[in-house]
Amino acid sequence: MSEANAIAVARILATEPVLVGSERASSALGLESGHLGHAGPPFERTDDIPPVVLNALAGAAVHEGWAGDLDGARRLILDGQITLHANHDLGTVSPMAGVVRPGQLLMRIENRAGSEVVHATLAEAGRRALRFGCYDEAIAGQLDYLDRVIGPSIVKALPAEGLPVLPLIAQGVALGDDTHQRNVGAMYAFVRQLPGLASEVSQWLLGNPQHFLNYAMAAAKLSLDRASGVEGSSIVTAISRNGVQCGVRIAGAGQRWFTHAATQPDGYFFPPHSARDGQADLGDSAIVEAYGLGGTIAHAAPELARQMLQDWPAVQATGQRMRAFFIDTHPLIAPALAGAEGVGAGLDARRVVEPVRIHTGIAHRNGTTGWVGIGVALAPLECFQKALEAL
Amino acid sequence: MSEANAIAVARILATEPVLVGSERASSALGLESGHLGHAGPPFERTDDIPPVVLNALAGAAVHEGWAGDLDGARRLILDGQITLHANHDLGTVSPMAGVVRPGQLLMRIENRAGSEVVHATLAEAGRRALRFGCYDEAIAGQLDYLDRVIGPSIVKALPAEGLPVLPLIAQGVALGDDTHQRNVGAMYAFVRQLPGLASEVSQWLLGNPQHFLNYAMAAAKLSLDRASGVEGSSIVTAISRNGVQCGVRIAGAGQRWFTHAATQPDGYFFPPHSARDGQADLGDSAIVEAYGLGGTIAHAAPELARQMLQDWPAVQATGQRMRAFFIDTHPLIAPALAGAEGVGAGLDARRVVEPVRIHTGIAHRNGTTGWVGIGVALAPLECFQKALEAL
Structure with a gap:
């Protein structure tokens, strides 16, 4: 392990992400009217924006009242009249299209062992949701429900000292979560820590375990950003996709993105859909893979592997190969299925x-x-490879 | 598969255990004053009763007011002035010493697909508990808490149609439970189904996941008892231990116990304890192994294997060998780690x-x-072997 990488991974592991409250994106991120965040590295041209992201941006613009309908909103975006930002540059991360608008409530995750802050978005329930490009009155209602009920209820139920996120991830992983496409265990652990929640809210959360992903993503960004700027370090601080490009950041190259064409995902498609319907890889959520979760602990999530129609021995072998890309071992997240090698820390x-x-x-x-x-x-x-060339 | 065994396993799998309410043991089991139930096959002589069971019986007698102190209660038991019954003959099952007294509240588990009933005991929290032979004022308070708060609160929170137990077991197993020494997942699923619980009660339950075991045991007995009496069937309907003898029942031999000396358990001992402190194998809880859970799905419970300080590849191999002792596959309980073979049904x-x-x-x-x-x-x-000779 190089000295630079040792410093980087020590900073990552010294981070203690704690969920402490909420704040509107406008003040939390300094996101002004006419500005929107989105997942992945920035788009070079608005023409590059895939329909899923364009529609999510348009839905957000309508929801903010900047356009009367989706067609009008799309025109504003394509004409450059709405300013777009990569979420990572705003201090947040969000799954899939990941559109962030000034008026929405964000959840504040602080570093208990420092002064840094990252904000998480509140994930909607269901298969038709803004992050998948959908927007209509029902979805508008869901977005309002997040802002009015889910977010404030969670904040009200938080312990006075806040809720540490890593122990929830650790418990979830011990229950078979990969903390990317399976968050069943962590959501159970999360709700258990919020006994004051009204049953309407706790049942909503337990029915939507993917809602936990966003907290894990923010915790991962908070931790990995601590390594950003460590000179000479080849530790990955972000992986993110905008639906066209997949971008990677490494510690020694600061905020620069190193991109390549996003790949086409394959796995389990809800009938009647199939692989040819799939949007190319999209979302800030791969921050969890950079942290050592998701696909990089595939070998600890057998239920998910089956759900994705994957061959378990092959998944185990792949997960173990991914583990070898990390230079250190996570001290807290340690599912038995990860074996003596444990979960990786510091993706090199x-x-x-x-x-x-x-x-x-x-x-x-x-x-x-x-x-x-x-x-x-x-x-x-x-x-x-491109990132390494820039070191 | 013989015709007799096919009938037996079909009856087992046709059973739908549903938690529907509660009732005092006196009326639920017809257990009169001066009578106590205990785990395992009956003792031949009261002198055979090991201290763990004797003390639990004595604690129960004091709690019922039949003796002023534990010494007096032990004398009543050893002199045969308290009549002892194997729980299985009373229509209940209970872990470890498994002592059942007339005044305690039992949970009623009915067969939704028939008319049969089995009662579950309410498991105490903590390491000092009556089922481990302990009795003092704090434990008396715990027993009262079960009867006054935990049991009635659960009953009040039950859905009108009752709560099916097998789906909870299935969910728990998908979260890494063996449903014997690990019930973390099933307890989460259980509490989720009872949104009306006061947070005091739900937090108590989540803090004591082993409390779920007793419902699983009752569900297993309810199912396996349906096979009892099927002529010529070699399907195991019970495994139970009284701390001296391990007893087995098979369908074709009805209520007869086939016994052999109980073995000495080994695994993880809470410091400063070690294997030489361990009581020989004890409790009705091995009913879950006869059903296809616990040690017979060891290969689906990696976190538990680690906690018990066991080598995972060896545990997997053993669990898979156990799986081969079953003649059929459980249709509902199907963790990914059990692979294509699934979970066994019908231990032959x-x-x-x-x-x-x-x-x-x-x-x-x-x-x-x-x-x-x-x-x-x-x-x-x-x-x-003895059971087969009796067929």
């Missing part, structure tokens, strides 16, 4: 010798149908 | 070619210290 671009496995939700590429599957995508090897 | 004494693995709690043999470990015991091969 120098060790990445094949595409990194990502467990991902899959949106319909048409940008109107919504969520159509879960499966496996890949962070291309080229991203890591 | 004819197929049992080595001792059956049991995951067990371990009491201190002194009968006063309480719970000192969790580990593996064995149902001796001789039990199954």
Whole structure:
């Protein structure tokens, strides 16, 4: 382990993400009217924006009242009249299209061992949701429900000292979560820590375990960002996809993105959908793979592997190969199925010798149908190679 | 599969155990004053009763007001002035010493697909508990808390149609439970189905996941008893231990017990305890192994294997050998780690070619210290051989 990488991984592991409260995106991120965040690296041209993301941006613009309908909103976006930002640059991360608008409530995750803050978005329930490109009155109602009920209820139920996120991830992983496409265990652990929740809210949360993913993503970004800027370090600090490009950041290259064409996910498609319906790999959520979760602990999540129609021995072998790309061992997240090697900490671009496995939700590429599957995508090897060349 | 065994396993799998309410043991089991139930096959002589069971019986007698102190209660028991019954003959099952007294509240589990009923006991929290031979004022308070708060609160929160138990077991097993020494997942699923619970009660339950075991045991007995009496069938309908003898019942031999000396459990002992402190194998709980859970799905419970300090590849191999002793596949309980073979249904004494693995709690043999470990015991091969000779 190089000295630079040792420093980077020590900073990552010294981070203690704690959920402490909520704040509107406008003040939390300094996101002004006419500005929206989205997942992945920035788009070079608005024409590149795939329908799933364009529709999610348009839905957000309508929801904010900047346009009267989706057609009008799409025109504003394509004409550059709405300013777009990569979420990572705003201090947040969000799954799939990952659109963040000024008026929405974000959840504040602080580093208990420092002064850093990252904000998590509140994930909607169901297969038709803004993050999959859908927007209509029912979805508008869901977005309002998150802002008015789910977020404030969770904040009200938080312990006075906040809720540490890593122990929830650790408990979830011991219950078979990969903490990307399976968050059943962590959601149980989360709700258990919030006994004051009204049963309406706790039942909603337990019925939507993927809602936990966003907290895990924010915790991962908070931790990995601590390594950003460590000179000479080849530790990966982000993997993110905008539906066209997959981007990677490494510690020694700061905020730069190293991109390559996003891959096509495959796995389990909800009938009647199939792989040809799938949107190319999308979302900030691969931050969890950079942290050592998701596809990089595939070998600890057998129920998910089966759900994704994957051969378990092959999944185990792949997960173990992914584990070898990390330079250290996570001290807290340690499922038995990870064996003596434990869960990786510090994904070293120098060790990445094949595409990194990502467990991902899959949106319909048409940008109107919504969520159509879960499966496996890949962070291309080229991203890591380009990043190393920049060191 | 013989016709007799096909009938037996069909009856087992046709059973739909549903938790529907509660009732005092006196009326539920017809258990009169001066009578107590205990785990395992009957004792031949009161002198055979090990300290753990004797002290639990004595504690129950004091709690019922039949004796002023434990010494007096022990004398009543040893003199035969308190009549003892095997729980299985009363229509209940209970872990470890498993003492059942007339005044305690039992939980009623009915067969939705028939008219049969089995009652579950309410499991105490903590390492000092009556089922491990301990009794004092704090434990008396716990027993009252079960009867006054836990049982009635659960009943009040039950859905009108009752709560089916097998789906909870299935969900728990998918979260890594063996449903014997690990019930974390099933308890989460259980509490989720009872949204009306006061947070005091739900937090107590989530803090004591082993409390779920008793419902699983009753569900297993309800199902397996349906096979009892099927002429010529070699399907095991019970495995149970009284701390001296391990007893097995098979369908074709009805209520007869086929016994052999109970084995000494080994595994993880809570410091400073060690294997030499362990009480010989004890409790009705091995009913779950006869059903296809516990040690017979050891290969689906990696976290438990690690907790018991067991080598995972060896555990997997053993669990898979146990699976081969069953003649059919459970249609509902199907963790991914069980693979294409699934979870066994119908433990066939004819197929049992080595001792059956049991995951067990371990009491201190002194009968006063309480719970000192969790580990593996064995149902001796001789039990199954004797049973077959009686067919």
